[in-house]
Structure formats: C-alpha cells, structure tokens
Amino acid sequence: MNLQTIKLYDENAYETEFTAKVISCKKDEKSDDRFIAVLDRTLFFPEEGGQTPDKGKITLQGEDDINVIDVQIKDEVIYHYVDKAISEGAEVSGVIDWIHRFSNMQQHSGEHIFSGIVNKQFGYDNVGFHLSDSVVTMDYSGQLSEEDLFDIEKKVNGAIYENREIKAFYPTKQELLSIDYRSKKELTGAIRIVEVDGYDICACCAPHVRKTGEIGILKVIGSQNYKGGTRVSILCGFRALKYLADEHDMILKLAGSMSTSIDNVPSQFEKQQEEISELKRKLSDASEKLLMKDATEIPADMKNACLFTDGGMDPNVIRRVVNTMVADRGGYQGIFFGDDNSGYRFIIGSAEGLNSNDVLSELKKCCNVRGGGKSAMVQGSVEGAGADDIRRVFAALQ
Ligand SMILES: [Zn+2]
Known part of the structure; x- marks a missing residue:
C-alpha cells in the first residue's frame, strides 16, 4: 500500500x-x-x-x-x-504549467468570495462547483435574480480592489470548533480552511491566490435555473479579460459593419429590426398578390388545381390564398412551397362535402408525405416527388 x-x-x-x-x-x-x-x-x-x-x-x-x-x-x-x-x-x-495553475487559482479564489457573499446575504449554499479549462460554474441552493447577480458581482470586485489577504491553514480540532466555515459535505480527516479576510471562510483543498487583488476581475457571464436553485457561470482574471476583449472585438466589428459607433449599436440594431419587419410585411403583401394572380390564371376547366411557389413564404398568406381558391373554384386546391430537390411544404383545402385528407392518401401512393388536418384543410410536407408528379395526382383526383 x-x-x-x-x-x-x-x-x-x-x-x-x-x-x-x-x-x-x-x-x-x-x-x-x-x-x-x-x-x-x-x-x-x-x-x-x-x-x-x-x-x-x-x-x-x-x-x-x-x-x-x-x-x-x-x-x-x-x-x-x-x-x-x-x-x-x-x-x-x-x-x-503555471499559466494554467494561476488561472485556476484566480477562478477558485473568485468563486470563494462570490459564494461567501451569497451565503451571507441570502443564506444559500454552493452545492455544486465545477472548474474546468472552459467553464466555471457554481450551483446555489436558492434563486438569484439578474439584479442579485449584478449586485454580488459588484461586491466581489469591491473585495478584489480591497486586496484582502487569503490564507489557507489546518486548524486543530479544538480551533475548528470555534470557526464558522462553509463546507460542501461532511469532511473527515484534517480539514484545510481557506479564509478570505472579511468575506469568506470555507473548507477547501485547492491552491488559492495570496491576495484578492490577484484575481484581477470577476465577471458573471450567465445564469440559469437549476434543480430549484441557480447555476451561475463566472470568469476571473485573464479568462475574464479575454472574454471581455473578444466581446469588445465582436461589437467593434458589428459597429463597423453598421458604419456607426459602439454606443449607437443598440439603437441602430433596433432601427434595422423595424426596417426588416416592414420589408417582410411588404414582401408578404406582394407575394400574396402574385399568388392570387396565379390563382386567377388557372384554366377554368381544371377542377382540382395546385400552385407552386418557392420556399420561405408566410403560411398565413398561403392559407388565405388556398381559402380564396376553394371559395372561387370549389374542388381540391393546393399550394406547394419549396422546390423539387429539397421537397415541398403544402397546404391543401377542399370544398364542403370533400375531404382534403383524400388528397394526402393519393399523394402517399407516389411520394413520402407527412402531415394531416381536418377535412376542410390539411398541411404538411412532401419529399421524393417533383412538381410534375404532384400535378398528375391533382389531375387524377375526382
Ligand atoms: Zn474551494
């Protein structure tokens, strides 16, 4: 042994x-x-x-x-x-590898201060900690809001600027009785205590920085509900700096592509979103008019008809046009949007007394069809068939 x-x-x-x-x-x-x-x-x-x-x-x-x-x-x-x-x-x-070790020390010491403040302020425990090369997460036993996290982050950074001492020591069993420390589990054997002056006392086995100033910075980069509590992701020191530098670079490029300054990116983005919505509305109106025009040009003697258009169309527009076709012409009327290679999505309507699902049954005989609906209207997708195959199915419908 x-x-x-x-x-x-x-x-x-x-x-x-x-x-x-x-x-x-x-x-x-x-x-x-x-x-x-x-x-x-x-x-x-x-x-x-x-x-x-x-x-x-x-x-x-x-x-x-x-x-x-x-x-x-x-x-x-x-x-x-x-x-x-x-x-x-x-x-x-x-x-x-000192760069790797020092980074872990920065993250771990930052976590202790964060967890110490959470414990003092909210009474929650850190019930899960994960520190790898890519993530640092803590799982707290209670809910923390965005505002709470912002406030804790500010306090941790305050503790970093105060450059408080961090010491690790093995107290005697007697000394340990008088120390109020955080602990994730019931520990056995010699207990090592890590104390961040004024902020936290916790049982811990890992290496830490000597002074809080060496943590440099702590940034909360995400949070989510987790098992009734909150999982918080943080970065400290050089990792946080790199993260923020990358983000800054991203927003600089974004500002450049918008030909504006960083400050104006949010308002410029909002403006562009409004313009996109307006253009989408106009495009949808124009597509509807075009489809309606195609519908009126279907030969009168063709009882059951199908129209084809490219993908990316608003299903609400398609539905309106199908309803108009059924009202004007009766029979089975369908619109297929997509292309022969990647397949089509479709909406098929039928006049009263007919069942649109019957068209699905016929289509299934020649191609791979998914979908369904009520007798008046069905929708779905079709693969493995070209527009000509689908036209033939419609032409053969009674
Ligand atoms: Zn620890």
Missing part, C-alpha cells in the same frame, strides 16, 4: 518546480500508452472538489520529458497519469 503523498501545493501555491522520488509506476490497465506514477511528494494538484487537475511535465535526468496527462487522488495518494514508464526509486523533477 502506498503512503500518503506529500502535497507540496498545500504549503506554497506559487511553487512551480519540485523534486521527488518515484514510489511506484505501473501500466494503466485502461489505456495502451499510459502509466500511473506515485511520487513521495508532488506539486501537481489532482482533480478534486470540482476542479480539474494541474498540467505539466516530469523529467528524469538525461531522458525525454514525461507528460502528465491526468492527476487523481484516492485515499490521500496522488496518482500521476503519464505517457512513459518511470523506474521505481528514481529521483525526478517536475514542473507544473
């Missing part, structure tokens, strides 16, 4: 290089090209408490670098998943 791994990251979250002795290295049974190495001590933070593990390399003097692909912890033993075997007993050096 392996001894507990010494967690060097616990003592100093800012160290990036370390040396260690290889306790064991075995082939990973679940993978052809991975090995699992246990060291006597490590700076690699494992996947734990909702946070994904550190990245980095292990080096054995005179040999190629060994990549650390994953890091897991079980019963206080830390397992490094590596891409090469390492001899047991070897002295190795390791280096963690």
Whole structure:
C-alpha cells in the first residue's frame, strides 16, 4: 500500500518546480500508452472538489520529458497519469504549467468570495462547483435574480480592489470548533480552511491566490435555473479579460459593419429590426398578390388545381390564398412551397362535402408525405416527388 503523498501545493501555491522520488509506476490497465506514477511528494494538484487537475511535465535526468496527462487522488495518494514508464526509486523533477495553475487559482479564489457573499446575504449554499479549462460554474441552493447577480458581482470586485489577504491553514480540532466555515459535505480527516479576510471562510483543498487583488476581475457571464436553485457561470482574471476583449472585438466589428459607433449599436440594431419587419410585411403583401394572380390564371376547366411557389413564404398568406381558391373554384386546391430537390411544404383545402385528407392518401401512393388536418384543410410536407408528379395526382383526383 502506498503512503500518503506529500502535497507540496498545500504549503506554497506559487511553487512551480519540485523534486521527488518515484514510489511506484505501473501500466494503466485502461489505456495502451499510459502509466500511473506515485511520487513521495508532488506539486501537481489532482482533480478534486470540482476542479480539474494541474498540467505539466516530469523529467528524469538525461531522458525525454514525461507528460502528465491526468492527476487523481484516492485515499490521500496522488496518482500521476503519464505517457512513459518511470523506474521505481528514481529521483525526478517536475514542473507544473503555471499559466494554467494561476488561472485556476484566480477562478477558485473568485468563486470563494462570490459564494461567501451569497451565503451571507441570502443564506444559500454552493452545492455544486465545477472548474474546468472552459467553464466555471457554481450551483446555489436558492434563486438569484439578474439584479442579485449584478449586485454580488459588484461586491466581489469591491473585495478584489480591497486586496484582502487569503490564507489557507489546518486548524486543530479544538480551533475548528470555534470557526464558522462553509463546507460542501461532511469532511473527515484534517480539514484545510481557506479564509478570505472579511468575506469568506470555507473548507477547501485547492491552491488559492495570496491576495484578492490577484484575481484581477470577476465577471458573471450567465445564469440559469437549476434543480430549484441557480447555476451561475463566472470568469476571473485573464479568462475574464479575454472574454471581455473578444466581446469588445465582436461589437467593434458589428459597429463597423453598421458604419456607426459602439454606443449607437443598440439603437441602430433596433432601427434595422423595424426596417426588416416592414420589408417582410411588404414582401408578404406582394407575394400574396402574385399568388392570387396565379390563382386567377388557372384554366377554368381544371377542377382540382395546385400552385407552386418557392420556399420561405408566410403560411398565413398561403392559407388565405388556398381559402380564396376553394371559395372561387370549389374542388381540391393546393399550394406547394419549396422546390423539387429539397421537397415541398403544402397546404391543401377542399370544398364542403370533400375531404382534403383524400388528397394526402393519393399523394402517399407516389411520394413520402407527412402531415394531416381536418377535412376542410390539411398541411404538411412532401419529399421524393417533383412538381410534375404532384400535378398528375391533382389531375387524377375526382
Ligand atoms: Zn474551494
């Protein structure tokens, strides 16, 4: 059985290089090209408490670098998943990816302040935390409105500017009794406390920044109802900066394409939306007139008729024209909109005493039809048939 791994990251979250002795290295049974190495001590933070593990390399003097692909912890033993075997007993050096680690520290410390404020102000617990390379989410046990989130975000950033101290320590059992701390679950063993001066005290195993100022900035980027509470997505530090820079770039391009300044983008957008609505209305009127004209040009001796038009037409317009055709001509009248290649959507109407579903039954004999409705009007879509096939079906109707 392996001894507990010494967690060097616990003592100093800012160290990036370390040396260690290889306790064991075995082939990973679940993978052809991975090995699992246990060291006597490590700076690699494992996947734990909702946070994904550190990245980095292990080096054995005179040999190629060994990549650390994953890091897991079980019963206080830390397992490094590596891409090469390492001899047991070897002295190795390791280096963690500091940019990745520091980003995780920024996100995690930001989360503590956020959750501390939520807990104090609303009494809600953080019941789920996820920190990966792409997302940072917290699940709170109660509802938080947009205004609440805006207010909490402002307070967290206030705490960041105050540059408060963050310290991690292992209190004695006696000391722990007098500390009022947040905890996600009933913890066993030595409990590590992370205290953000004036804002939060929480049991936590992860590395944190030393001063809140190092978090830089916290931005809420989304929220949703989740299991009766609220899931909040945040970004801190460089991640938040990149997100906001990308957004700024996007809106700059948008302003450029509208030939206006950033300030005017919302009003310009609203104006364009109104123009689009107006154009759609005009187009719909014109299409209706054209279809009506086509309908009046159908030869009088053709009892049952169908018209074809391109896709993208307003179904309400089609329905009105079909109703007019039925009222003027009786029989079965249909309008098909789309094209031979991608298929047609249709609306078919019939005079009193007839059943439009009978046309569907006939169409089904030659092509793939979906849809239905009442006897006076059916609608649906048809695939695998061209306009000529459909015309033939209508011509053969009694
Ligand atoms: Zn934590």
